[in-house]
Amino acid sequence: MQLRDNGLSFSPVTLVLHWTVAILFFSIAALAIAITNASDDAQRLEWTQLQNLLGAILFLVSIYRFWARVTSYHPLPLGTPNPVEVIASRSVATALALAMVLLPLAAWLTRCAAGDIVTLPGGWVIPAPFEPSARAHQVFGFLFKLGATAFLAGLALHIFGALKNHFVLKNDVLKRMLGKHVEL
Numbered sequence: 324m325q326l327r328d329n330g331l332s333f334s335p336v337t338l339v340l341h342w343t344v345a346i347l348f349f350s351i352a353a354l355a356i357a358i359t360n361a362s363d364d365a366q367r368l369e370w371t372q373l374q375n376l377l378g379a380i381l382f383l384v385s386i387y388r389f390w391a392r393v394t395s396y397h398p399l400p401l402g403t404p405n406p407v408e409v410i411a412s413r414s415v416a417t418a419l420a421l422a423m424v425l426l427p428l429a430a431w432l433t434r435c436a437a438g439d440i441v442t443l444p445g446g447w448v449i450p451a452p453f454e455p456s457a458r459a460h461q462v463f464g465f466l467f468k469l470g471a472t473a474f475l476a477g478l479a480l481h482i483f484g485a486l487k488n489h490f491v492l493k494n495d496v497l498k499r500m501l502g503k504h505v506e507l
């Protein structure tokens with residue numbers, strides 16, 4: 324099995340991890356909305372613990388994924404896109420991969436700084452690396468919001484690019500990411 328991307332194709336590992344990360348991200352976002360609207364404390368705690376677990380998995384998977392992205396070739400673009408678009412789309416994709424390492428970390432540090440006890444399902448506690456601090460809470464909270472805003476803008480651009488390739492340019496960019504073998 325091809326383990327790493329090369330100039331001709333994405334590896335199956337990349338394809339599976341790409342969609343695993345997308346599902347994890349959208350599940351965490353949906354849980355954030357559910358937690359905000361929960362009326363019952365027990366339900367809120369259960370969803371928060373599940374969200375923490377998904378965030379921890381996302382963080383660990385994303386460390387490998389970012390390393391794999393920056394140390395392997397990116398397959399050749401399909402069609403005849405202009406070079407600026409290719410550089411921009413690859414930079415955005417790499418930044419998204421990095422954000423999935425940094426944002427879960429920033430979210431965890433923000434909660435630790437606020438003095439929250441971060442728990443997983445079953446009550447397992449993720450130990451805090453430092454004592455609660457109002458100043459650290461302010462700094463990590465600011466970094467998280469800044470990173471999350473940049474990430475959401477990059478993700479919107481990324482999804483827009485994928486949909487434009489699929490529906491307007493009618494090429495195989497999205498299908499290749501869904502596993503279709505494309506001859507270059």
Ligand code: HEM
Nearest residue numbers: 337341344345348392416417419420423482485496497500
């Ligand atoms: C509905 C959501 C998404 C769609 C439709 C989508 C679509 C795509 C497509 C079509 C490509 C291939 C681009 C190419 O051929 O060069 C790609 C690559 C990539 N996407 Fe997404 N994407 C989505 C969500 C995400 C998310 C949430 C991330 C966040 C980390 C992400 C990060 C990446 C990265 C890093 C690559 C480069 C390949 C890799 O290393 O995985 N994508 N995406």
